[in-house]
Amino acid sequence: MKMSQNNTEIRNILPNSIKIVLLFFLIIVTGCEKQVGETISLSGAWSVKLDSMEVGDQENWANGLKDANSITLPGTLDDAEFGKTSTLEPALNNIVLSSLNRKHEYYGKAWYQKEIEIPENWKKKNIALEFERVLWESKVYVDGKAIGTRESLVGSHVYDLSGVLTPGNHTISVRIDNSDQYPNINVLGNKYPDEADKQMAHGYTNHTQIKWNGILGNIVLKASEKSEPQNLQIYPDTQNGKIDLEFEQVASNSEKIQFEIIDSNGNLILSKTIEDYLAEDSLVKFSIERPEELKYWDEFSPNVYEAIVTSSGGSTSAKFGYRNISTENGILELNDHRIFLRGNLECVIFPLTGYPPMEKEEWSSLIGQAKNYGLNHLRFHSWCPPKAAFEAADEAGFYLQVELPHWSLKVGEDKKTTVFLYSEAKKMIQDYGNHPSFVMMTMGNELEGDMSVLNEMTAALKEKDNRHLYATTSFSFQKPSGTRPEPEDDFFITQWTDKGWIRGQGIFNSQPPRFDQDYSANMEHIEIPVVSHEIGQYSVYPDLSEIEKYTGVLEPLNFIAVKNDLKEKGLLDLSDEFTNASGNLAAILYKEEIERALKTEEFDGFQLLQLQDFPGQGTALVGLLNAFWESKGIISGEEFRNFNSEVVPLLHFEKAVYKSHENFHANLEIADFYKEIKDQTIEWSISDAKGNELQKGSFSANLNIGNNKNLKTINFPLEKIKTAQKLHVSVALEGTNYKNSWPIWVYPDVEVDKPAGVVMTSSFEEAQKALKNGSKVFFNPKLEDIEGITGRFVPVFWSPVHFPDQPGTMGLLIDEDHFALDNFPTSSFTEWNWWDLAIQSKSVVLNDKELEPIVRVIDNFVTNRSLANVFEAKVGEGSLLFTSIDLYSNIENRPVAKQLKYSLLEYLKSNDFSPKQEIEWEKISKLKK
Numbered sequence: 001m002k003m004s005q006n007n008t009e010i011r012n013i014l015p016n017s018i019k020i021v022l023l024f025f026l027i028i029v030t031g032c033e034k035q036v037g038e039t040i041s042l043s044g045a046w047s048v049k050l051d052s053m054e055v056g057d058q059e060n061w062a063n064g065l066k067d068a069n070s071i072t073l074p075g076t077l078d079d080a081e082f083g084k085t086s087t088l089e090p091a092l093n094n095i096v097l098s099s100l101n102r103k104h105e106y107y108g109k110a111w112y113q114k115e116i117e118i119p120e121n122w123k124k125k126n127i128a129l130e131f132e133r134v135l136w137e138s139k140v141y142v143d144g145k146a147i148g149t150r151e152s153l154v155g156s157h158v159y160d161l162s163g164v165l166t167p168g169n170h171t172i173s174v175r176i177d178n179s180d181q182y183p184n185i186n187v188l189g190n191k192y193p194d195e196a197d198k199q200m201a202h203g204y205t206n207h208t209q210i211k212w213n214g215i216l217g218n219i220v221l222k223a224s225e226k227s228e229p230q231n232l233q234i235y236p237d238t239q240n241g242k243i244d245l246e247f248e249q250v251a252s253n254s255e256k257i258q259f260e261i262i263d264s265n266g267n268l269i270l271s272k273t274i275e276d277y278l279a280e281d282s283l284v285k286f287s288i289e290r291p292e293e294l295k296y297w298d299e300f301s302p303n304v305y306e307a308i309v310t311s312s313g314g315s316t317s318a319k320f321g322y323r324n325i326s327t328e329n330g331i332l333e334l335n336d337h338r339i340f341l342r343g344n345l346e347c348v349i350f351p352l353t354g355y356p357p358m359e360k361e362e363w364s365s366l367i368g369q370a371k372n373y374g375l376n377h378l379r380f381h382s383w384c385p386p387k388a389a390f391e392a393a394d395e396a397g398f399y400l401q402v403e404l405p406h407w408s409l410k411v412g413e414d415k416k417t418t419v420f421l422y423s424e425a426k427k428m429i430q431d432y433g434n435h436p437s438f439v440m441m442t443m444g445n446e447l448e449g450d451m452s453v454l455n456e457m458t459a460a461l462k463e464k465d466n467r468h469l470y471a472t473t474s475f476s477f478q479k480p481s482g483t484r485p486e487p488e489d490d491f492f493i494t495q496w497t498d499k500g501w502i503r504g505q506g507i508f509n510s511q512p513p514r515f516d517q518d519y520s521a522n523m524e525h526i527e528i529p530v531v532s533h534e535i536g537q538y539s540v541y542p543d544l545s546e547i548e549k550y551t552g553v554l555e556p557l558n559f560i561a562v563k564n565d566l567k568e569k570g571l572l573d574l575s576d577e578f579t580n581a582s583g584n585l586a587a588i589l590y591k592e593e594i595e596r597a598l599k600t601e602e603f604d605g606f607q608l609l610q611l612q613d614f615p616g617q618g619t620a621l622v623g624l625l626n627a628f629w630e631s632k633g634i635i636s637g638e639e640f641r642n643f644n645s646e647v648v649p650l651l652h653f654e655k656a657v658y659k660s661h662e663n664f665h666a667n668l669e670i671a672d673f674y675k676e677i678k679d680q681t682i683e684w685s686i687s688d689a690k691g692n693e694l695q696k697g698s699f700s701a702n703l704n705i706g707n708n709k710n711l712k713t714i715n716f717p718l719e720k721i722k723t724a725q726k727l728h729v730s731v732a733l734e735g736t737n738y739k740n741s742w743p744i745w746v747y748p749d750v751e752v753d754k755p756a757g758v759v760m761t762s763s764f765e766e767a768q769k770a771l772k773n774g775s776k777v778f779f780n781p782k783l784e785d786i787e788g789i790t791g792r793f794v795p796v797f798w799s800p801v802h803f804p805d806q807p808g809t810m811g812l813l814i815d816e817d818h819f820a821l822d823n824f825p826t827s828s829f830t831e832w833n834w835w836d837l838a839i840q841s842k843s844v845v846l847n848d849k850e851l852e853p854i855v856r857v858i859d860n861f862v863t864n865r866s867l868a869n870v871f872e873a874k875v876g877e878g879s880l881l882f883t884s885i886d887l888y889s890n891i892e893n894r895p896v897a898k899q900l901k902y903s904l905l906e907y908l909k910s911n912d913f914s915p916k917q918e919i920e921w922e923k924i925s926k927l928k929k
Helices: 005-013 016-029 094-098 360-372 387-396 415-432 451-464 544-549 557-568 572-599 637-641 764-772 832-839 895-909 921-925
Strands: 038-041 044-051 069-073 109-118 126-133 137-142 145-151 157-160 168-177 214-224 230-237 242-248 257-262 268-274 278-280 283-289 305-311 314-320 325-328 331-334 341-346 377-380 399-403 438-442 469-471 492-494 530-536 603-609 647-653 657-659 663-672 677-687 693-703 706-717 725-733 739-747 758-761 776-779 809-814 842-845 855-859 866-875 878-883
Touching: 069 214, 094 557, 109 214, 145 157, 168 214, 230 305, 230 314, 242 305, 257 283, 268 283, 325 469, 331 603, 341 399, 341 530, 360 387, 360 637, 377 603, 387 399, 387 415, 415 438, 415 451, 451 469, 530 572, 544 557, 544 572, 557 572, 572 603, 572 647, 572 663, 572 809, 572 855, 647 725, 647 739, 657 832, 657 895, 663 677, 663 693, 663 725, 677 706, 693 706, 739 832, 739 895, 758 764, 758 895, 764 776, 764 878, 764 921, 776 895, 832 895, 878 895
Parallel strands: 341 377, 341 603, 377 399, 399 438, 438 469, 492 530, 530 603, 657 739, 758 776, 776 878
Antiparallel strands: 038 214, 044 069, 044 109, 109 168, 126 157, 126 214, 137 145, 137 168, 230 242, 242 283, 257 268, 257 305, 278 283, 305 314, 325 331, 647 663, 663 706, 677 693, 677 725, 725 739, 809 855, 842 866, 855 866, 866 878
16 A cells, blocks of 8 residues: 555564554555555345246346245255255165265256346446356346356456446346356266266366355445556565566556565565556556565465555555465476475265355365364365465465366367366456465366367466466376376376376275385386375265254255165164274275375375265265264364375384284385475384383484484384284384384294184085084185175275176175184274285175174275175074185195184084074075085
8 A cells, every 4th residue: 555654664664463453544545546456246146037937038027026935145046945955865875875965956047036226426436246156157137238158167257337337226136057068167078977966167067065056155236446456466485585476557657656575464565656567458567576575475384465556546465475486397396395285175075055156264174174184285176266275375375276167078179178278267366376286287077088188278378377387187097197197287186197106095005014015116207296096085985973963954864865775774873883993994005195195205295095985976985074063073174184294204114913923124214295304303112011121222313394204213023923913013202293013923833733622614415414413513615615795905996886897895894793703803993913814805795783803894985885804693593604715725824814723613512502593504604505
């Protein structure tokens, strides 16, 4: 703002708390300023009428809505309970399980109308009408006259009503059309032939947000002077210590421009008169030297400033951060310092409203929870959030990747779509480009088709705005695009390269667990920053306690259907245990996913899919948090940050399971993406399950930014371990909260002897005969002889509904306190020591309400069968201990299988073996293939 020297001096000596108030007061009362930025909010009551038959234009509804209802805007028809009322009932079918269910839905045109009054002092001003967010076409009428149409899914719909809205009373009518528009942004082709499945781009879908009809956010009329500055864009030039600025206004080269920068506390850190600038047509450009007080913006110092430009026509302002996102030798850097993206997807998952929040406070809460779990990055999958999300991220120091509302397999086939998308892209960088949190942008999700179109669009955006990094697509299944970067990519998001996987989903079930692996060999040849695509996707059993949380426009018929099915099958009491056990398996897999990424020197980050549940695409409950970003009680933020934060201790060791004659050998690494740390004391220890320290040590190290490898070698002879045990290896940075730990299992070399009086067999016939004779029977049939589900270690990928052709189990629920497992230390859920057992097993279907397994296999939530790996029962006069885990093949080289067999046989020897549950042999015989 223009201010006299005396006014500036007064402001500098006042307390910070009233400086902003003084600034506003001086604008109003000083003679040198004109009052600018006048607005009339149109929020509140509107008339509304649905136009499913599309007669509104013919019947001239713009002149008056007869028999209209009232609605409150901002809001949606779903909020107001207008539209078709759902009659869908809970059922385990693809329709119910596809996503959360809208209680009311409407597609098509709807008319909104409001009477307004324009004040006399707006007579000669520019007047703009702004709707902050619409899905996705609007048409505006003033006093029955059509003004124009706007299409956008990424930002405001703005109409110039100058000269139309004269002082006095007027009627504004808005026709909103939320039906699928012609620009084709969604998946097409034989891959997804069903109509509902095609519409998965999160900018327009029912899978996450809903296809709402209404207006969200600001609904305002804005008056401004005709020569008022507009569209201030700020371009930090950190390499040269400058700031480049531009704004739109007709200005003469003789006019002086006043420029100011204010920090977040209201302190004036720069006030400068600009006389040297370039004015071309309506664009004004100038540069300033960076003031010393202006600090950099990043995740650790999120310094946000306000820039104010004042000319003879008035003032405009914008917030910004002084930062530079770049790549150097294939490394992702912010302000010339390496960063590592610990990312998560955000897919418009807001289950109370079905649309994104438009207020900063709600986004601040979401981002706060993300930071609580150690994240520093969100990827907005095939959509762009509202300005409130950018504002919250700016203040939190959070890195955002935004995308065009685009998920297509036929890129480039339709020119109108390409034009629409390029228009959306330009709007995104104009409307949100000043936000320092906006660091990355892609043209959409998993795009296929004419990649030259995407390269051309990316190149054009890079030329237009250098404040962000750009890429053609967030991964692609189209080869070779998905295996190597496109020519215009600044960064590369992928799940594999031409040399192999760079995420664990394709590895953890096929390779024995080991913790000395990374992805360097598969990606070291990629010459730009690499971010792994949608890692995780490990399904967690539905948390049925969530049902009561759905008090908004969506109802969880999918959850209710699962609950009803469990109740009918007598399994409902186990639902919480299913959630906890499957969730803990997912947690250990997420931990190893993230640690492998952190161990890979060439990596620049990962993007989880995802920390919270995804309620669409077949009820994809892949989160350790629910869809409300609330904990499921599986793992706390503090625990998750142990392996997901700016500084993470890491261990490289060969395997999870050891024999007691072996040595545990590990190399210690610290991944540091915070700052250089000198003379840091690092402590390590190995403890037993009771917390007794078996060995410990400490040393000092200097930590640099990046991967600090081979800091220490830990050797621990295991010969003193005489019984099967689970040990914990821990590493911590003294005086900090940075710590991490890993379990290992140690098994002595036990003798597996046949107990006296016990029949051990793999034969159905022999087992039946022995049971008839009243014998104790250890029945371990060969896997090829059993009807059952092939054993897997990892749980269902993504969703058993969306991907039905996959083995569909979700880990184990283990009776850890059962006498049968006295000599086999285990948790109640699957851990790495169960890998060999799970892989070499079959899950048998019991479907017996009275039979409680010792080791239960959790079925997927579509079929909800009662599955088992180990159970005991009375069969006639005999007693049976049954297992469908292979405990006979190559057992001397499978220490976990040998130990489990030992434990089960020791149980059979004991007086504790006395099954109370009963089962008929006929049910056992049905397990035979």
